[in-house]
Amino acid sequence: MSTAWAGGTDAILxxxxxxxxxxxxxxxxxxxxxxxxxxxxxxxxxxxxxRRQAIACKYxxxxxxxLEKG
Ligand SMILES: [Zn+2]
Numbered sequence: 001m002s003t004a005w006a007g008g009t010d011a012i013l014x015x016x017x018x019x020x021x022x023x024x025x026x027x028x029x030x031x032x033x034x035x036x037x038x039x040x041x042x043x044x045x046x047x048x049x050x051r052r053q054a055i056a057c058k059y060x061x062x063x064x065x066x067l068e069k070g
C-alpha cells in the first residue's frame with residue numbers, strides 16, 4: 001500500500017484550512033488596520049480615533065475633503 005500521501009486527504013484539507021485562515025487574517029489586517037494612519041499624511045494632524053475606527057483613512061477630515069474636491 002502506498003503512503004505517498006502521508007496523512008491522506010484529511011491532512012491536505014486541514015493544511016488548506018490553515019492557509020485560508022491565515023490569508024483571511026492577513027487580508028483583514030490590511031483592510032482594517034494597515035490602511036489607517038494615526039496622523040494625517042497631508043498635514044500631520046492627529047486623526048481622531050473615532051474617524052479611524054469608522055473608516056480606514058490616511059487624512060484628517062479637512063484634508064480628505066480637499067482631496068475629494070480634487
Ligand atoms: Zn490633514
